Amino acid sequence: MAEVEPVFNNFLPMDYTPQDEILIEQQGRELFEACRSIVKSDQDMEFIQKAFYFAKDAHRGVRRKAGDPYIVHPIAVARIVVEEIGLGVKSVVAALLHDVVEDTDYTVEDISYLFGEKIAKMVNGLTKISEVFAGNTSDGKLTEHAVEDEQSKQAENFRKMLLTLSDDVRVILIKLADRLHNMRTLGAMPAHKQMKITSETIYLFAPLAHRLGLYAIKTELEDLGLRYRYPEEYKQLEEKLQATEATRQQYIDRFNAPIIEALRTNNIDFEISGRVKSVYSIWKKMQKKGVPFEEIYDIFAIRIVFKSTPIIPEKSQCWHIYSLITDVYKPKPDRIRDWVNIPKANGYEALHCTVMGPDGEWVEVQIRSERMEAIAERGFAAHWKYKGEQFNPTEGELDKWIKQIREALNSPTENAVEFLDNFRMNLYASEVVVFTPKGDQRIMPQGSTALDFAYEIHSKIGNSAVGAKINHSIVSIFTPIHSGDQIEIITSNNMHPSPEWLDHVITAKAKTGIKTFLKKDKKNNIERGIAIFDEKMREFGIQPSARVFRKVLPAYETKTKDEFYSKLGAGIINLNGVERILRDNAVNKIFKYWSLQFPNPFRPNKKKARKPAQEEPQIEYSIAECCNPIPGDSVVGYKDEEGHITVHKKSCPVAVKQATQHGEKIVEAKWERVNAEAFLSHIELRGIDRLGMTLDIARVISEEKNANIRELHLQTHDGIFEGMISLYIQNSNELKDIMAHLGRVRGIEKVRRIENAREL
Numbered sequence: 001m002a003e004v005e006p007v008f009n010n011f012l013p014m015d016y017t018p019q020d021e022i023l024i025e026q027q028g029r030e031l032f033e034a035c036r037s038i039v040k041s042d043q044d045m046e047f048i049q050k051a052f053y054f055a056k057d058a059h060r061g062v063r064r065k066a067g068d069p070y071i072v073h074p075i076a077v078a079r080i081v082v083e084e085i086g087l088g089v090k091s092v093v094a095a096l097l098h099d100v101v102e103d104t105d106y107t108v109e110d111i112s113y114l115f116g117e118k119i120a121k122m123v124n125g126l127t128k129i130s131e132v133f134a135g136n137t138s139d140g141k142l143t144e145h146a147v148e149d150e151q152s153k154q155a156e157n158f159r160k161m162l163l164t165l166s167d168d169v170r171v172i173l174i175k176l177a178d179r180l181h182n183m184r185t186l187g188a189m190p191a192h193k194q195m196k197i198t199s200e201t202i203y204l205f206a207p208l209a210h211r212l213g214l215y216a217i218k219t220e221l222e223d224l225g226l227r228y229r230y231p232e233e234y235k236q237l238e239e240k241l242q243a244t245e246a247t248r249q250q251y252i253d254r255f256n257a258p259i260i261e262a263l264r265t266n267n268i269d270f271e272i273s274g275r276v277k278s279v280y281s282i283w284k285k286m287q288k289k290g291v292p293f294e295e296i297y298d299i300f301a302i303r304i305v306f307k308s309t310p311i312i313p314e315k316s317q318c319w320h321i322y323s324l325i326t327d328v329y330k331p332k333p334d335r336i337r338d339w340v341n342i343p344k345a346n347g348y349e350a351l352h353c354t355v356m357g358p359d360g361e362w363v364e365v366q367i368r369s370e371r372m373e374a375i376a377e378r379g380f381a382a383h384w385k386y387k388g389e390q391f392n393p394t395e396g397e398l399d400k401w402i403k404q405i406r407e408a409l410n411s412p413t414e415n416a417v418e419f420l421d422n423f424r425m426n427l428y429a430s431e432v433v434v435f436t437p438k439g440d441q442r443i444m445p446q447g448s449t450a451l452d453f454a455y456e457i458h459s460k461i462g463n464s465a466v467g468a469k470i471n472h473s474i475v476s477i478f479t480p481i482h483s484g485d486q487i488e489i490i491t492s493n494n495m496h497p498s499p500e501w502l503d504h505v506i507t508a509k510a511k512t513g514i515k516t517f518l519k520k521d522k523k524n525n526i527e528r529g530i531a532i533f534d535e536k537m538r539e540f541g542i543q544p545s546a547r548v549f550r551k552v553l554p555a556y557e558t559k560t561k562d563e564f565y566s567k568l569g570a571g572i573i574n575l576n577g578v579e580r581i582l583r584d585n586a587v588n589k590i591f592k593y594w595s596l597q598f599p600n601p602f603r604p605n606k607k608k609a610r611k612p613a614q615e616e617p618q619i620e621y622s623i624a625e626c627c628n629p630i631p632g633d634s635v636v637g638y639k640d641e642e643g644h645i646t647v648h649k650k651s652c653p654v655a656v657k658q659a660t661q662h663g664e665k666i667v668e669a670k671w672e673r674v675n676a677e678a679f680l681s682h683i684e685l686r687g688i689d690r691l692g693m694t695l696d697i698a699r700v701i702s703e704e705k706n707a708n709i710r711e712l713h714l715q716t717h718d719g720i721f722e723g724m725i726s727l728y729i730q731n732s733n734e735l736k737d738i739m740a741h742l743g744r745v746r747g748i749e750k751v752r753r754i755e756n757a758r759e760l
Helices: 018-035 042-058 072-085 089-097 108-115 117-126 153-165 170-184 191-211 215-229 231-243 245-265 279-289 314-328 370-378 397-409 416-425 450-457 459-463 499-504 508-518 522-540 546-555 561-570 578-583 653-661 693-704 732-743
Strands: 270-276 300-306 351-356 362-369 431-435 441-445 465-470 473-475 487-491 594-597 621-623 635-639 645-649 666-668 670-673 679-688 708-717 720-729 748-753
Touching: 018 042, 018 072, 018 089, 042 089, 042 108, 072 089, 072 170, 072 215, 089 108, 089 117, 089 170, 108 117, 117 170, 170 191, 170 215, 191 215, 191 653, 191 666, 215 231, 215 279, 215 370, 231 245, 231 279, 245 270, 245 300, 245 314, 300 314, 300 370, 314 351, 314 362, 362 370, 441 450, 450 459, 450 465, 450 487, 450 508, 459 465, 459 508, 499 508, 522 561, 522 578, 546 561, 546 578, 635 653, 645 653, 679 732, 693 708, 693 720, 693 732, 720 732, 732 748
Parallel strands: 300 362, 621 645
Antiparallel strands: 270 300, 351 362, 431 441, 465 473, 465 487, 594 670, 635 645, 635 666, 679 720, 679 748, 708 720
């Protein structure tokens, strides 16, 4: 094999210290060693070395936030690509070069000349749009989806990357490797950047890794996101998992012992392990159920990976192992998941069952072959392990998914933000398997309707659907579909989509098809929207103004008046509830005893610095109704075009979405205590009714915790009570303490903080 030697000798002296050179050469050797498993010739290794030394020179003198030479990042990404995803030579080269065009004077044409057209296309797909992007491509031509001022550069970046994905899926896999390394080194970034990057990661990149079957990467991205957003909660969960590890391992050993004996008796070559679920998945379950760590019982699963026998089909071997396990432990009939006969859309294959283990605990067991294990860990990349570098997607669900992306990208009516939302919508969805009248199989997200299915077949069928036959019975096109259904769509030339259809579909393809039809005549929609809105304002005696639109636009998730009018005219949104929106005070009541600080919310633009003597503008802010943060909550601000800041909890889904789409508008925010006084908050209660329940609740709040109750509403029905309490507290810690004490009152089953004001 070729020795590691610099390929270029005619570059200017590099701006690296001797220590840098030692570090870079060491990491280079480790990369080359990792690549020995994928190279097929000396020429392959020389190609990788050429990219390494080119990237090293191109990034000379540049350092990351942590102080390391920048080149360590592309090297790390290349190692993830080869070691953790399992891609080949061209992918390693593209990973090494992925930031060259964005961060240096080299162009895509230079990359094409030096490394070939295929590498250049991959690098171009990985290159972000510059900060001053105005809709131009590298050849100076306007793109079909030029970025308008009100659209998100981040969303357009993602769309641009997917344009390349539709031709070469390696681009998205390298991008995931890039994101994974950035998350692993996120500690060097300031807090507001951490918020932006972790929001993007949780909102998009982790679901994307899930969709591509990259379970290990998806899990690490989620855990890292939680670690940086909620460090204390992450640390507490880690400590609790470590504290219970010994007891848990004893139980796993006791559970596994009879299974191991049965498998060995039947001469099955296998490995068995107990896998603890990720910190993020445990945290998510705690949030969803509103329970502490101690009440989460299914925090591990047993995994059996067997070496398949060539003469027996893998799925037969899976069912054989299942039968041996259920001879030992009784199965739970409704918890069998057969993904060996019908794999998941991301390629995942396994047989899952839940059995009653020792001490009456339900335990999940996952059964898979070595091949299935490789696909479970590395996703679609594992399918191509031995297929060379051509990377034509195999027939199957990935091919269908990429086809759907291509269709959505070609939609002339959908802006980048809408595309991003629709694309993300189905990444995590559970699936149902349904059939056409001819018996062709279709995998759809759980919760889909017959109308979703119609658009899955073709947009023309969806646009003209009037009804459906599900299992030979005529039903509405809005009827939900279930696994095993056989579906036939009934169409009519006189039928066209209406705005209400959007309320009855969940797939991105269906929503895109409906919106495309509704937006065909945007000009008429805007004019119609103006007329509708003006008439409604006349009813209230209100003159449309900047103040009115400052309330209305965010309430309807629109960025401009034209977008608002267009959606209103098309019927995508309506004015139900607009009176309440207008009645709300958009400008924050500056709290008498608490206020918010925004460190540097008006950072000077790099190209247009603020004059030293210029006075900072008065910061105007409001509390978001969607999450209703209170003092003590971790918060973040979103600054609109007029400088108004809306304050959200960091965990608020709206804030996560905004940080993903408009990260440059996220500002740091923190509570500043002015005086010790109370703050209004709300709690929801549910439980078994009994005599004296109201008195006990009031006693806990007023006497034990010394808090002031503003309102208390309880209603009972068939022995069950539900209620809501409004009370004054000083901060979120006090509220958590009160909720914990209420949870210990006899009969109370559920205690939940009401964050969204619309729930009141």
